[in-house]
Amino acid sequence: MHEVSLAFFWHQHQPYYPDDVGQDNPMPWVRLHGTKDYWGMAMLLKELPEMHATINLVPSLLNQILAYTDHGHQDRHLRVSRAPAEGLSEEDLNYLLDNFFMAHPDQMIRPFARYHELYLKRGFSVDPAERARKRFTKRDLIDLVCWANLVWIHPLAFEKDPDLAAFRKKGRFWTEGEKQWLLDKQFELLGEVIPLHRELQQRGQLELTTTPFYHPILPLLWDKRLARRAMPEVALPQALDGYPDDAREHVRRAVESHEKLFGQKPRGMWPSEGSVCQGIVPLIADSGIQWIATDEEILSCSTDGWISRDANGFLRNPEMLYRPWRAEEGGRSLQIVFRDHAMSDQIGFHYQRYLADHAVEDFVGKIEAIGRATGGNAGHRPSLVSIVLDGENCWEYYPNAGVDFLRKLYRRVVEHPKITPVRICDYLARWPATDKIAHLFPGSWIQHNFAIWIGHPECNRAWDLLDQTRKHLVEATRRKARTPDEIQRAWEELYIAEGSDWFWWFGDSHTSAQDALFDRLFRKHLQNVYTVLGEQPPSELARPISQPFRHRPHTVPTGLLKVKVDGRRTYFEWINSGHYACRGGRGTMSMADEGLISDLYFGFDTERLLVRLDARGGPFRERLGDVDQVRLRFFQPEGFEVLVTHPARKGVASQLHHDGVPVAESGVEAAGDLVFELAVPFRSLAVTTDDPIHFCVELVRGSASIQRVPHEGAIETTVPSPDYEMIMWQA
Numbered sequence: 081m082h083e084v085s086l087a088f089f090w091h092q093h094q095p096y097y098p099d100d101v102g103q104d105n106p107m108p109w110v111r112l113h114g115t116k117d118y119w120g121m122a123m124l125l126k127e128l129p130e131m132h133a134t135i136n137l138v139p140s141l142l143n144q145i146l147a148y149t150d151h152g153h154q155d156r157h158l159r160v161s162r163a164p165a166e167g168l169s170e171e172d173l174n175y176l177l178d179n180f181f182m183a184h185p186d187q188m189i190r191p192f193a194r195y196h197e198l199y200l201k202r203g204f205s206v207d208p209a210e211r212a213r214k215r216f217t218k219r220d221l222i223d224l225v226c227w228a229n230l231v232w233i234h235p236l237a238f239e240k241d242p243d244l245a246a247f248r249k250k251g252r253f254w255t256e257g258e259k260q261w262l263l264d265k266q267f268e269l270l271g272e273v274i275p276l277h278r279e280l281q282q283r284g285q286l287e288l289t290t291t292p293f294y295h296p297i298l299p300l301l302w303d304k305r306l307a308r309r310a311m312p313e314v315a316l317p318q319a320l321d322g323y324p325d326d327a328r329e330h331v332r333r334a335v336e337s338h339e340k341l342f343g344q345k346p347r348g349m350w351p352s353e354g355s356v357c358q359g360i361v362p363l364i365a366d367s368g369i370q371w372i373a374t375d376e377e378i379l380s381c382s383t384d385g386w387i388s389r390d391a392n393g394f395l396r397n398p399e400m401l402y403r404p405w406r407a408e409e410g411g412r413s414l415q416i417v418f419r420d421h422a423m424s425d426q427i428g429f430h431y432q433r434y435l436a437d438h439a440v441e442d443f444v445g446k447i448e449a450i451g452r453a454t455g456g457n458a459g460h461r462p463s464l465v466s467i468v469l470d471g472e473n474c475w476e477y478y479p480n481a482g483v484d485f486l487r488k489l490y491r492r493v494v495e496h497p498k499i500t501p502v503r504i505c506d507y508l509a510r511w512p513a514t515d516k517i518a519h520l521f522p523g524s525w526i527q528h529n530f531a532i533w534i535g536h537p538e539c540n541r542a543w544d545l546l547d548q549t550r551k552h553l554v555e556a557t558r559r560k561a562r563t564p565d566e567i568q569r570a571w572e573e574l575y576i577a578e579g580s581d582w583f584w585w586f587g588d589s590h591t592s593a594q595d596a597l598f599d600r601l602f603r604k605h606l607q608n609v610y611t612v613l614g615e616q617p618p619s620e621l622a623r624p625i626s627q628p629f630r631h632r633p634h635t636v637p638t639g640l641l642k643v644k645v646d647g648r649r650t651y652f653e654w655i656n657s658g659h660y661a662c663r664g665g666r667g668t669m670s671m672a673d674e675g676l677i678s679d680l681y682f683g684f685d686t687e688r689l690l691v692r693l694d695a696r697g698g699p700f701r702e703r704l705g706d707v708d709q710v711r712l713r714f715f716q717p718e719g720f721e722v723l724v725t726h727p728a729r730k731g732v733a734s735q736l737h738h739d740g741v742p743v744a745e746s747g748v749e750a751a752g753d754l755v756f757e758l759a760v761p762f763r764s765l766a767v768t769t770d771d772p773i774h775f776c777v778e779l780v781r782g783s784a785s786i787q788r789v790p791h792e793g794a795i796e797t798t799v800p801s802p803d804y805e806m807i808m809w810q811a
Contacts, residue, residue: 081448082455083462084402085502086493087417088133089289089373090471091350092118095581096140096294097155098147099601101573101608106597108157110144112232115269116481117472118145120234122276124486125286127236130494132501134287135277135471136350139337140294140579142274149271161229161263164256165221174209176221177202180228184476185715188231194252195227205716205772205796219253226254226262235483237269278342287503289348290338292330294579297533299357299522301327301578304543306357306522310381310529317540319547326550326578328363335367347371347505350468352580353532354378354419354525358409361520365412371508372416373468375525376401379418382521393422399454402463404513407520415513417504419468419525423447428469432477433778433785436484440492442784447499461511462500468525533580536587538625542602545621546577549606556613566612573608586625599626634660634795637683643690647700647753654692657683658797660790662696675787676704676779684800689765689773693756693789700756704728709780710750712758715794716774717765727752736764762799769801 094113098105125131147153154162157179160172168176181199183189190196198220202212216224230248238245244265247258254262280286292298299306303322307314331349339345347370351360354374364372379401380388387400395401405416423446431439447465454463475482493501523529533539553574557567582602585595592598603625607617639656660680678696682689691712695703705728712722724734727750736746746764751757767773774794779787 081451081498084447084451084499085462085464085507086447086499087464087466087502087504087507089136089350089419089466089468089504090121090133091136091138091291091468092121092141092471093136093138093291093295094141094144095598096144096576096579097601098144098153099604099608101569101611102604105153105155106601107594108155110141111148111155111158111266111270112229113472114145114148114273115237115266116232116234117475118273119269119276120236120475120481120483121471122273122280122286123234123236124483124490125280126276127487128490128494129283129285130501131490132285132503132506134289134348134504136289136291136348137277137338138291138295139334140576142337142341145270145273149267149274158263161225162260165218165225168221170210170213173213173221176224177209177212177216180224183228183231187477187479187481192227192231192251194223195231198224198227200718205774222254222256222259223252226259229262229266233266233269235481241265274341281342281344284503287348287505288338288342288346289350290334290346291350291352292327293333293337294330294575295352295581296327296330296575296578297353297355297524297530297580297583298327298330298351298360299355300530300534300543301330302357302359304534306359307530307534309522310527311531311535314531314535315537315540316534317543317547319544321547323550323578324363326575327360330575330578331363331367331369335369348373354468355523355530355580356416356520357522358407358520361407361409361414362412365414370415371404371504372414373466373504374416374418375468375523375528376418376421377525377528378521378523379405379517381523381528382517382519389422395453398450399463400515402450402454402465403461403515404464404508404511406513406516408516415508416517416520417464417466417508419466420450421525423465424467424469427467428474429791430784430786431485432474432479432482433788435784436479436488438782438784439485440488443489444492444496444499451498462507464502464507464511466504532587532589533583536589538586538627539583542583542586542625545603545606545625546574548618549577549609549621550574553609553613562613566614570609570612573605573612577602577605577609595626596624599624634658634680634682634790636797637800639683640685640800641683641690642685643692643757643759645749645751645757645759647751647755647757649694649754654681654683657681657690657692658795660795662787662789662791675789676707677777677787677789680777680789680795682795682797684762684797686800686802687763688759688761691758691760691775691777693777695755699754700752701728701754704752704756704779707779707781707786710752710756710758711778711780711785712760712775713778714765714773714775716772717767720765722748722750722758722760724750724752724758727756734758736760767799769799771799773797773799 094110097107160176189199201215281288301323304316304320345368349369349372351372356374387397389395407414493499553570585598603621607621610617635658637658643653662675662677677693679694681692710724710727714720719739721737724732732750734748734750736743736748747761749759774796776794777789778785
C-alpha cells in the first residue's frame with residue numbers, strides 16, 4: 081500500500097450560552113463537556129506522545145471555560161448542584177428532576193446501578209416533576225446531583241485519581257460535604273483543560289486551530305444570496321445585504337484571542353460548520369491563516385463531480401481527495417484540506433455499536449484500502465486522509481466514553497508501518513498544495529449547502545430580526561448615542577446572535593427538548609443590544625420564533641391496524657400507522673451513508689404492537705440480504721428485546737427475550753419480503769391499556785449494529801384503550 085498520512089482533526093465547540101447582560105447562564109454544557117471530552121480527548125493524546133493530531137478550539141468556547149475557571153461564573157445546573165438538598169425551592173427541585181438525567185441512558189445511566197435506580201424512580205413519560213418529586217428523599221437528591229455530575233467526568237480521571245475513583249465506587253448515600261468535594265474536583269479538571277492543550281502544542285504533538293469567534297456561517301454573513309447556489313429555489317429572508325465587516329471581525333478576533341491564549345497565531349482554521357465560499361478567501365488569508373478545512377462534497381461540487389462518490393460509495397479519482405488544494409482570490413491564497421466524509425462518519429455515527437477491537441480493525445482496514453487505491457497516482461507524497469468531526473458529541477454513545485476504542489486506535493496507528501499520524505500543519509509544510517480550485521463552491525459540510533441555517537420561515541425570520549437590530553445599532557454607532565464602551569457591548573451582543581447555533585435549532589431539521597430555550601437566548605441577545613443602548617427592545621423580539629409543536633420525530637397512529645404479517649407491501653394495512661422517516665444525524669455533522677432503512681411504520685391492533693421497516697432503494701429481501709439480525713429494543717417496558725435472525729430470508733426466526741432470557745410462547749411474528757413486518761403481543765410484554773411503549777430498531781451485521789432507527793431517542797407510543805379509534809376520530 082501507499083504511505084498514508086492520517087490527520088485526526090477534532091472540532092471542539094459549544095454555543096455561547098451566557099446572557100452577560102442579564103447575568104444568567106441557563107446551560108451547563110461547557111462545564112460538563114469540559115471535564116469529560118475537552119479534558120479527556122487531550123489526555124488520551126498525552127498518554128501516547130507518538131500520536132499527533134489537530135484540535136480546533138472555538139474562541140467563544142474558550143471564553144466560557146475561562147469565565148468558570150478564572151472569574152467564578154456559574155450556570156443554573158451548577159447553582160442547583162451546589163444548593164443544599166433540603167433548601168431547594170419547588171422550582172429548583174422541578175428543574176433538578178427534569179434536567180439532571182440529561183445523559184445517554186444506555187451508556188451513561190444504565191451502567192451505574194444507583195443512577196439507573198433514580199432514573200426509573202423519576203418515571204419520565206409517566207409523571208411530571210411535580211408528582212415525581214414526592215418520591216425523592218434528601219439522600220436521593222444528593223445522589224442524583226452527584227451522579228449527574230460524575231457521568232460527565234472522563235473515565236481517565238478515575239484511572240488517574242484514586243480519591244475520585246473511590247468516590248464513584250461508593251455509589252450512593254453521599255453527604256452534602258462529599259457532594260461539594262466532587263464539584264470542587266470538577267473545577268480542578270476544568271482548570272486543566274486550556275493548560276493541557278497548551279502543553280501538547282508546545283511539545284509539538286498537537287496543532288491548535290481556531291474558528292471565527294462566535295461560530296457564524298461566514299458565507300451567509302458575506303452574502304445570503306450564496307445559499308441559492310446549491311438551492312436555486314430556496315426562499316430567502318427579506319434582508320439580503322451581507323455584513324462583510326462582521327465577518328472580518330469574527331476572524332480577526334479569533335486569531336487575536338488564540339494568540340493571546342496559546343502564545344502563537346493559529347496556522348489553521350475550521351470555518352464554522354465547514355462553511356466556505358470563494359469570497360471569504362482574502363479575509364481569512366489576511367488574518368494570517370494559512371489553511372482551512374471543509375468537507376469532500378465541497379471539493380466534488382467545486383470540480384463539477386470529477387472527484388465524487390458513485391452509487392456504491394466508491395470514490396472517483398480518489399488520489400485527488402487525499403491531498404491538499406489551493407484557492408486563490410484577490411491575490412491571496414489559502415490551502416484547503418477536505419475531510420473524508422464517510423470515514424469521519426464511521427467514528428461519529430457507527431463504531432459506537434461495534435466492539436472496540438472490531439471497530440479498530442475496520443477503520444485501519446479502510447485506511448489501508450485508501451492507501452492501495454491511491455498508490456498508483458499519488459506520486460511521492462503520502463496520501464493525506466483527513467478525519468474531521470466533533471470532538472465531544474459522539475462519545476456519549478460509546479461504551480466507556482470511547483476510551484477503549486480511541487486508545488486501541490491510536491496505538492494501532494502509531495505502530496502501523498505505512499500509516500503516520502500527522503498534524504495538518506506539518507504535512508502542509510512538507511507537501512504544500514499544488515492543485516488549484518478554480519472557484520470554491522459555497523456550502524457547508526452538511527449536504528454542501530446552507531439549508532440548516534437559512535430558507536425555513538423560522539430561520540428567515542431570525543435573519544430579518546438580526547438585520548433590523550443591526551441596522552439600529554449601526555445608526556446608534558454613527559450618532560454616538562452612547563459611550564464607546566456601551567456601543568462595544570451592544571456590538572458584542574449582536575456578534576453573539578450571529579452564531580450558527582441559534583439558526584441550527586430553528587426550522588424542521590433539528591430539535592431538542594431545549595428548542596424554546598435556544599429561541600429565547602437568540603432573542604435575548606438581540607434584546608440586549610437595545611438594553612445596552614438604554615432603549616426598550618421592540619415588542620417583536622418578545623414573540624417566539626419557533627412554532628410550538630412543529631417538531632415530531634414521528635407521526636402518531638390514527639387508528640387501529642389490520643395487518644397480516646407476510647412482508648408484503650399492502651398499503652391499506654398501514655394507512656393509519658405512525659411514521660418515522662430516516663434522515664439526518666445528531667450534532668454538527670451529517671451522514672454520508674443514509675442507511676439501509678428508509679422508513680419505519682408502527683401501530684397496533686387490539687392485541688399486538690405492529691412494526692414495519694422499508695428498505696432504501698429496493699425490496700427489503702434484496703437490500704438487506706447480508707443483514708444478520710433485526711433487533712427491536714424496548715426502553716419501556718424495560719428489559720424486553722425481540723431478535724429476528726436472517727430477516728430478509730424466508731422462514732425467519734424470531735424470539736422475544738426479557739433480561740436476556742427467552743420468553744416461552746411469546747407469539748411474536750416476523751416476515752421479510754418487499755417490506756419487513758413484525759408483531760409483538762402486548763401480553764408478552766406484560767403491558768396493558770395506557771402503558772408506555774418506547775422502542776428502537778437496530779440492524780446487526782456480524783457483531784456490529786449498522787443502523788439504529790430512530791438514530792437517537794425512541795419511538796414512543798402507548799397501549800391503546802378499547803375506545804382508541806373513537807378518541808382519535810373525535811380528536
